[in-house]
Amino acid sequence: MAGDQEGALSAAREAALSHVESWFAAQGWQPFDFQRQAWRAYLQGRSGLIHASTGAGKTCAAWLGVLAEALAEQADGRREAHAASSRRTRREDAPPLRVLWVTPLRALAADTEQSLREPVEWLGLNWTVERRTGDTTTSLRAKQKARLPTALITTPESLSLMLSWPDARERFLGLRCVIVDEWHELLGTKRGAQAELALARLRRWQPNLRVWGLSATLGNLDVALQALVGMNAADATLVRADSSKAIVIESLLPERMERFPWAGHLGLVMLPRVLETIAANATTLIFTNTRSQTEIWYQAILEARPEWAGQVALHHGSLDRAEREFVEWGLKTGRLRAVVCTSSLDLGVDFSPVDCVLQVGSPKGVARLLQRAGRSGHAPGRPSRVVCVPTHALELVEFAAARDAIRRGHIEARLPLNKPLDVLAQHVVTVAAGGGFRSDELLAEVRAAYAYRNLSDDEWGWLLDFVTRGGRALNAYPEFRRVVCEDGVYRVAGDDIAQRHRLSIGTIVGEAAIHVQYLKGKRLGAVEETFVSWLKPGECFLFAGRLLEFVRLQDNTAWVRRAIGKRPIVPRWMGGRMPLSTELSHILREKLEQARLGQYDDEEMAAVRPLLELQARRSKLPEPDELLIERAQTREGHHLFFFPFDGRAVNEGLAALVAYRLSRLRPISFSFAINDYGFELLSPDRVDLDAADLSRLRALFSPDDLAADLAASLNAAELARRQFREIARIAGLVFEGLPGRRKSGRQLQASSSLFYDVFSKYDPDNLLLAQAQREVLERQLEESRLWRALQRISRGRITLIDVAHPTPLAFPLMVDRLREQLSSEALLDRVRKMQAQFEEG
Structure with a gap:
């Protein structure tokens, strides 16, 4: 039966x-x-x-x-x-x-x-x-x-x-x-x-x-x-699935290739080619890497093609939901010719009419380029097509490397986090509000989650003490006794605590946002509080594709009116710069090795051949296992340029580490410049490094004592204090406020900083402090990747070359440093003079 x-x-x-x-x-x-x-x-x-x-x-x-x-x-x-x-x-x-x-x-x-x-x-x-x-x-x-x-x-x-x-x-x-x-x-x-x-x-x-x-x-x-x-x-x-879906990756090549490039030097120079591509397709998505660039490119397209008004839109996460939904509807129905966007349109939404994707600037990661390419041909059997637009000549090498990585199936890994205790603290209170729990049962349940599989008994005991008593430093304050234990069952201490907790559930913590709204009209979206704090009444800025005049800041809202003919600024958002991924940096080194051997098989590599050949003549193209260091002297001082090609975050950590270790040899001060390819240390005095003294060079890049030296080379306590704001909010120490009465970013930072100082003084073994320190090293400096870079460098060759003038690889670093000191017009004038000088050299 x-x-x-x-x-x-x-x-x-x-x-x-x-x-x-x-x-x-x-x-x-x-x-x-x-x-x-x-x-x-x-x-x-x-x-x-x-x-x-x-x-x-x-x-x-x-x-x-x-x-x-x-x-x-x-x-x-x-x-x-x-x-x-x-x-x-x-x-x-x-x-x-x-x-x-x-x-x-x-x-x-x-x-x-x-x-x-x-x-x-x-x-x-x-x-x-x-x-x-x-x-x-x-x-x-x-x-x-x-x-x-x-x-x-x-x-x-x-x-x-x-x-x-x-x-x-x-x-x-x-x-x-x-x-x-x-x-x-x-x-x-x-x-x-x-x-x-x-x-x-x-x-x-x-x-x-x-x-x-x-x-x-x-x-x-x-x-x-x-x-x-x-x-x-x-x-x-x-x-x-069968991975045979066709992905076409092309690049727009500049008509003129400058041999001394700098970040952003192409940018809108490529606008005519971008317009041609848009005109040749029914619907195009134009991805940029930052919301600021989205605003700039949207305005540039409409200024060049005003007849496209109503057919071109922009989309990013700071726009009001109604604005975003209207643009998404226009894409689905095929009414829009082009949309300039950020990662807000990376995921999942099916826009079948899209037949071409433009990627402005390097995607910095293989997975990101694949994801964005997939926005076109978003149906079984249709090819996906992405056209890459360089903003920097060397990005053409990254485009060629990304194509190779995709062809070989080299996609970035994403590792689960290891025991974020702020998230677990929030979850424990959630479960206590949702019917309660017994300690041993919930511990077994939590350990069944991959991220918490190694949670120790001591860590669990500390966390229960934290949610029931506030931990060692806060046990005298009743508001931090959020959970009580009765007859072995843990429950929230009261309905008011449960309600406050529900208002705080979530782990997305960003810069405090200020709404942008017309004086007599609709809300447009939100910008970061730090940007608005610098605005003066009457100043203009670009937002939501509109030229706006700032009137006043009131009730957590930047009240604006439309402006005409005034010179605008563009809002900046935190976290705009994405570092080069491990997979892409590895294959980029391979592409440079091919160039060193005279192999320029891709159209992108052929386009940058004059630049790379000049680099080889004046210095060299480093081999995959080689760290190239260039030393030069200019009117600014003595320059050291290092090229590990490990991405911005790792290079930032390397710059701080090397500068600190050099300063221990003798007192010396440096100014820094950092990009995805390397970093510059500029000092008024010559640094005593000898190309023949390999042991001394290797000591600068030793992985030994990495954590201690990083902590000493950076303002680690201040960085951890700022990171603690996120942890304090997620763990329930800081309450952002009731709907409509949210606290400002400064108030939240002040509150979290107070907790950080109290814990540091009275509860130094607090596990949330240790988490803040770990997150600073891993998020901002990618410590594990930094350690692997030091291992590779210490095992490989280190080459120090004295150059008469900065090389094509060094030039972008010099410009990045000057960018922080000069206005846009003064910078462009200075760059042109430097290019002419170095071309003659």
Whole structure:
């Protein structure tokens, strides 16, 4: 009898899969093998990770198996297909919550909802599909509080908020599956750690829960899968799509190649070629690496082609949601010719009309270029095309290196964070608010999350003390006793604490934002508080594609009016500069080695050949295992140029480290310049380095005593104090304020700095202090990557060359240093004179 039932179930599921394939056929599609593999793995009760290129059909791979199971469970095992225009199921008639779809971006939620609902309605399932994010209306939230939909699209933050409901466990009783979209974007971040903890909680409530993740660009799939399904999962599946999707990578080459380049020297010089590319395509996405550049390029395009007004738009994360949604609608409907954007359009949203992507400036990472290329041809079988636009001649080498990396499948890995205790502290209070917990049970649950698999008993004991008493330094203050233990069960200390905690759930901590709004009109978006603090009434700035005049700052809002004909400034946002990734820097060194051997096979490499050959004549092109140091003297002083090609963050750490170690030999002061290729140390006195004294040169780059020397070479305490603001906010020490009455960035920094000083003095073993110090070294200087660079340098060759004049590789470093001292006009004039002087040399 059992065998008959098992066979009947198998037959029902096979019939359901046939219905699913019928939906595919109705769309004019044919399922791929990886999609069928994912459906069957889901129906077998397994969890897994689906890895496929952007636009290959990952959403259908994850979703249709879920729907096939629901179809198979219908009363007679089959259901007549309904037309797509079928009336939607009423909330009270639908099954309770069965599926959670977690997305990293609220902007993806609406598009995802539509994509998930279409097959549900066509297949005739009586399901409700809704979304719950920070943008969800109050009325829909109230309906969901009474009864959740069958399938809910949400974010990590909103999921954690739901886990804090007192009846959370009962609300998730029917949950069978969690699908995490764009898992590669969460992995390696505190939001990813937050998601891991939430998944561990859901798995404890539902041991048979299936968890699936979707990823497009990731180099360490095994680790990504383990982090997704947890430490206790068995028989998880890695589903890979055929990677034959065509990706076309081209570059726009400048008509004239300057042999002494500098960052940004091309930039808008390439505008005519960019306009030609836009005109030749139906719809183009133009990616820049910063929001400031987005504003500049948008204005430049419209000034050059005013007849395109209304056909060109811009999109970045600081714009008001209504502005962004209007642009997204214009893309989906094919009404826009071009959109200038940042990473705000990197992920997930399906803009089928887009047939070309422009990347302005180096993407700095292989995965990022792949992700952006996938915005074009965003449908199975269509090629993705990206055209790279250099802002710096040497970026052409990076474009060629990125193409090689993609061809060879070298994609950056993203490693999960290791025990971020601020995130865990927040989660513990969330669980205490969501019904409470017993210590040993929650500890086992937390250790099932990959990020916390090595959490020690001592660390857990410290954390419980922190949330129940405030730790050693704050135990006298009742407001920090957020959790109480009664009869072995930990619960929040009161409803007011629970409510305040729910307002603070989340790990996204940025610079304090100021709303930008017309005096008599709509809100345009937000800029950072530090930018607004420097504005004076009457000054103008570019924002949201408009020239605005600043009127006043009031009620956390910069009130503005339209301006005409005035000279603007462009807002700057923190974190705009992305360092060169490990994979890209490695292959860039290989491309330089090919150039050293006279091999210029790519059109980009052929274009920069005059520059690289001049570098070789006046100094040399370093070999892959060689550190090149150039020494020169100018009117400014004595220059040392180092070229490890390890990315801006690592080079910053190297510059501080080498300067400190040189200063220990004899007192000397330096000014710095840093880019992705190397760093400059400028001093008034000559540095006594001998090319023949290899032991002394190697000592400068020894990995021994790295942590101590870095701490001594940087203002480590001040850097950690600033980093502690994020940790204090996430861990619940600092409250940002009630909605509409948020504290300013200065107030938050002052509060977190006070905690930092108190802990440093009265609780120096506080684990959050140690976390702040680790995060400074890893985030700002990529300490682990810095250590690997020192290992490589210490094992390889070090070459010191005295040059008569700065070389093409050194010139960009000199300009970067001068950029901080001169206005734009004065800088350009100075650069032209230097170029003429060095060309003659």
